[in-house]
Structure formats: structure tokens, C-alpha cells
Amino acid sequence: MKSMTKADIVDKISSATGMTKVETDAAVDGFLKTVGEALADGERIELRDFGVFAVKKRRPRAARNPRTGEPVELGERFVPTFKVSRKLRARVDSSLKSGKSKNGSASKTAAKKASA
Numbered sequence: 001m002k003s004m005t006k007a008d009i010v011d012k013i014s015s016a017t018g019m020t021k022v023e024t025d026a027a028v029d030g031f032l033k034t035v036g037e038a039l040a041d042g043e044r045i046e047l048r049d050f051g052v053f054a055v056k057k058r059r060p061r062a063a064r065n066p067r068t069g070e071p072v073e074l075g076e077r078f079v080p081t082f083k084v085s086r087k088l089r090a091r092v093d094s095s096l097k098s099g100k101s102k103n104g105s106a107s108k109t110a111a112k113k114a115s116a
Helices: 006-017 021-040 086-098 108-115
Strands: 045-047 051-058 061-064 071-074 077-084
Touching (some): 021 045, 077 086
């Protein structure tokens, strides 16, 4: 599966909106900074038909160092989470099941099934 980088996102948005890459990069940076700051403040971010960014509290627990097997105490911590919306989940599922991505290339799974 191919990874999309921030530069790829900036290129796509720039070509779709007509904004320059510098302007688009500033907008993407601003969005990411805003999301990060909101999560750091414990806020929840809802993006309709996309998903929800939130912070979850993890309780303290006993863990084990995998290398030495020695017990380690993990303190209370807060972790950012993302919960995908039903619409986005369905869109991704149907797109990948059909074997075609938006750019028209067949997915690896569809290619493996066809060769079997």
C-alpha cells in the first residue's frame, strides 16, 4: 500500500484549488497545527462525514520490558485517537472491494485475486 505524504496532499489540494503550493502548504500546516493544539488542550474535533479526533486517558498499568522480561510500571497517559465516520468507512470499503482506486489503478488485493 502506497503512503501519501504531506507534499502529496499539498500537490493535490494546490492543483484542485488553483492556490499556489506555498499558500496550500501554509494552509495545511495551519490545519495540522490547529488540530495538534486542540488535542493538546483536551478538545475533541468533529469533522462531519470524516471522523472525530479526540484524546483518551489511559490508566496506569503494569507492563513488561520485552527484552528483559522485567516488570515496568506505566503511569497514567493521554493518547490522541481517531474514530472514522460511517460514511468514510463505507466509502473506503466499497472502493477497495471494487478493486479500483480513484486514480483508476487496480488494488494489490484485486490483482492477487485475478492472478489466482
